[in-house]
Amino acid sequence: MLLSKSCVYGVQAAIYMASLPRNEYVSIQEIAGKLNISFHFLTKVLQNLTQAGLLVSYRGPNGGVALARHSSAISLADVIDSIDGSDVFKECLFGLPGCGVADPCPAHEHWTTMRSRLHHLCSTLTLEELGKRANQLNVRLANAHGPMNPAKLLATMNGNVDATAV
Amino acid sequence: MLLSKSCVYGVQAAIYMASLPRNEYVSIQEIAGKLNISFHFLTKVLQNLTQAGLLVSYRGPNGGVALARHSSAISLADVIDSIDGSDVFKECLFGLPGCGVADPCPAHEHWTTMRSRLHHLCSTLTLEELGKRANQLNVRLANAHGPMNPAKLLATMNGNVDATAV
DNA sequence: CAAATTTCAGATAAACTACTCTTAATACAA
DNA sequence: TTGTATTAAGAGTAGTTTATCTGAAATTTG
Ligand code: SF4
Ligand code: SF4
Numbered sequence: 001m002l003l004s005k006s007c008v009y010g011v012q013a014a015i016y017m018a019s020l021p022r023n024e025y026v027s028i029q030e031i032a033g034k035l036n037i038s039f040h041f042l043t044k045v046l047q048n049l050t051q052a053g054l055l056v057s058y059r060g061p062n063g064g065v066a067l068a069r070h071s072s073a074i075s076l077a078d079v080i081d082s083i084d085g086s087d088v089f090k091e092c093l094f095g096l097p098g099c100g101v102a103d104p105c106p107a108h109e110h111w112t113t114m115r116s117r118l119h120h121l122c123s124t125l126t127l128e129e130l131g132k133r134a135n136q137l138n139v140r141l142a143n144a145h146g147p148m149n150p151a152k153l154l155a156t157m158n159g160n161v162d163a164t165a166v
Numbered sequence: 167m168l169l170s171k172s173c174v175y176g177v178q179a180a181i182y183m184a185s186l187p188r189n190e191y192v193s194i195q196e197i198a199g200k201l202n203i204s205f206h207f208l209t210k211v212l213q214n215l216t217q218a219g220l221l222v223s224y225r226g227p228n229g230g231v232a233l234a235r236h237s238s239a240i241s242l243a244d245v246i247d248s249i250d251g252s253d254v255f256k257e258c259l260f261g262l263p264g265c266g267v268a269d270p271c272p273a274h275e276h277w278t279t280m281r282s283r284l285h286h287l288c289s290t291l292t293l294e295e296l297g298k299r300a301n302q303l304n305v306r307l308a309n310a311h312g313p314m315n316p317a318k319l320l321a322t323m324n325g326n327v328d329a330t331a332v
Numbered sequence: 333c334a335a336a337t338t339t340c341a342g343a344t345a346a347a348c349t350a351c352t353c354t355t356a357a358t359a360c361a362a
Numbered sequence: 363t364t365g366t367a368t369t370a371a372g373a374g375t376a377g378t379t380t381a382t383c384t385g386a387a388a389t390t391t392g
Contacts, residue, residue: 001168001257002167002168002259003259003260004349004350005349005350005351006349006350008259008260011260012260015272027367027368027369028368028369029367029368038350038351038352040351040352040353041350041351041352043369043370043371044351044370044371044372046369047369047370047371050369050370057368057369057370058358058359058368058369059357059358059359059360059367059368059369059370060358060359060360060366060367060368060369061359061360061361061366061367061368062359062360062367062368063358063359063360063367063368063369064368064369065369076273091167093168093169094169094174094177094178105300106181106295106296106297106298106299106300107242107291107296107299110287110291114280114283114284114287117280117283118280121276121280125273125276129272130272130273131272132272133272134271134272170379170380171379171380172379172380193337193338193339194338194339195337195338204380204381204382205382206381206382206383207380207381207382209339209340210340210341210381212339213339213340213341216339223338223339223340224338224339224388224389225337225338225339225340225387225388225389225390226336226337226338226339226388226389226390226391227336227337227338227389227390227391228337228338228389228390228391229337229338229339229388229389229390230338230339231339
């Protein structure tokens, strides 16, 4: 996978927040529940985003996290950068150290054009746009089942479908 | 990284073999040495490629591995498929299970176009072409330093530069 | 046949990623 | 004030990936 799972979770959570009618504090528990992500794990991921200045957080009852800027001012690349680092769009297909134009590998030329296209796409895709799409029909955000643990596994085997999925 | 390290090693080795003037048996030790890859690890990786039918192997002195077909008949995608599986070009940016057109996430449309371009690129890039480029000036194949171990680290700190790199 | 060279196979260890759990710190509400 | 809901922080666990090591099987050479 190009992105780490942490990063994917962060992106999903960000899109979820952008899909809400108003930008208000949402508890991480709610996000984790809706997206079928481990609460504790998502907490860590979103901490990265608050420290990066993309989210603001508020502790205590009715607290939670909210977008620090308008959803139109946050790009997909912003979120990815904050979690997986900016190397995602700089590193190459082969991940060799010290790559560059001066000393390229045979695939360099082909790859860099792909890579810059991908970077451009992610930089121009705003959370606003992604949030809007998330609100349209037949578009989903949540993981199908979320991380499996023995209890959940048992529940699914008993025919209980998790109803928290969007 | 999009590709696993195993896969990268396999691709590098394949390109190295394709860059040779004639397709003859090359010992894995030689390849590992030139590319600064752990010999034992590369052995396992190339086993995958031989089992996938991309390489043929021969045991004993003067044995080694060689390309099973002409380098023009092996694509980059072939190598990647054999090691990391064919999901690399099928799975999505977010790696969600059970994704598809019927139930897409907000970024689906954008991503699939990128993905198919990448797949097309890798499918049409042959080892022959990559090997030719590898033979041109200023083009390299090897890892800069290879996997570090305490002894090597010490050596580099003492100013010894590994001379096995291409 | 014996020795050397090479891939093949499997066990083991180290490193990393994903995930869980516990404890604090903070802020609101009764 | 006291209790509770919430994020913050960090330690701990499990699984996967990466790398190392050892021995066996195959093949050539002498
Ligand atoms: S030369 Fe380019 S394509 Fe090749 S490994 Fe370096 S950055 Fe990647
Ligand atoms: S809908 Fe498309 S882009 Fe979204 S997670 Fe699935 S395959 Fe990926």
